[in-house]
Amino acid sequence: xxxxxxxxxxLIKTRGQQVTLRCSSQSGHNxxxxxxxxxxxxxxxxxxxxxxxxxGRGNFPPRFSGLQFPNYSSELNVNALELDDxxxxxxxxxxxxxxxxxxxxxxxxxxx
Amino acid sequence: xxxxxxHLPTLSVQEGDNSIINCAYSNSASDYFIWYKQESGKGxxxxxxxxxxxxxxxxxxxxxxxxxxxxxxxxxIAATQPGDSAVYFCAExxxxxxxxxxTFGKGTKLSVxx
Numbered sequence: 001x002x003x004x005x006x007x008x009x010x011l012i013k014t015r016g017q018q019v020t021l022r023c024s025s026q027s028g029h030n031x032x033x034x035x036x037x038x039x040x041x042x043x044x045x046x047x048x049x050x051x052x053x054x055x056g057r058g059n060f061p062p063r064f065s066g067l068q069f070p071n072y073s074s075e076l077n078v079n080a081l082e083l084d085d086x087x088x089x090x091x092x093x094x095x096x097x098x099x100x101x102x103x104x105x106x107x108x109x110x111x112x
Numbered sequence: 113x114x115x116x117x118x119h120l121p122t123l124s125v126q127e128g129d130n131s132i133i134n135c136a137y138s139n140s141a142s143d144y145f146i147w148y149k150q151e152s153g154k155g156x157x158x159x160x161x162x163x164x165x166x167x168x169x170x171x172x173x174x175x176x177x178x179x180x181x182x183x184x185x186x187x188x189i190a191a192t193q194p195g196d197s198a199v200y201f202c203a204e205x206x207x208x209x210x211x212x213x214x215t216f217g218k219g220t221k222l223s224v225x226x
Contacts, residue, residue, distance in 0.1 A: 092155075
């Protein structure tokens with residue numbers, strides 16, 4: 001196990017709703033990156049947080065937003081959920097922005 | 113845009129045989145490359161990485177080869193075991209606007225036949 005935890009494990013929402021996913025980084029890590037993994041695909045980079053600030057973003061719309069807290073845990077928020085948002089959401093923490101990323105087990109989001 | 117892809121979506125090998133999983137990449141500016149293993153219901157697990165200035169790196173039962181001329185990456189698993197059954201992803205890491213992003217391929221499913 002990597003020491004990165006995510007909650008909840010599974011989540012079911014309906015289209016148009018909002019969702020918040022949580023990630024606790026490994027001790028000593030100040031960077032959290034979020035990824036979306038659709039079924040049968042590789043993870044896609046959403047954004048990275050470094051010392052409480054967004055530090056790069058992939059090709060995702062503004063309704064995907066995040067936060068990082070002083071203890072370096074992080075949240076991913078998705079507004080106005082769409083059916084295509086159904087995926088496994090992974091967070092990964094690292095010692096710094098350009099170090100090895102350790103992944104959590106993910107949150108499985110289903111949008112109906 | 114840049115992409116990382118895999119040649120074979122599925123691979124079945126006999127227990128004890130060697131496995132070779134291939135990957136093509138297109139971003140010549142990537143700093144390093146990583147192989148991840150993902151078991152069902154789990155997040156990707158780091159296996160081995162290689163810097164862009166290297167062409168070979170060995171770990172325990174695994175070897176990664178990097179051919180920058182043809183932009184090709186491979187993962188060799190020696191004496192494949194049932195516990196090696198999983199989906200394997202190659203990923204390239206590159207710096208962009210201050211962040212360090214991983215770009216993953218689609219994955220290869222490795223099935224080990226006992």
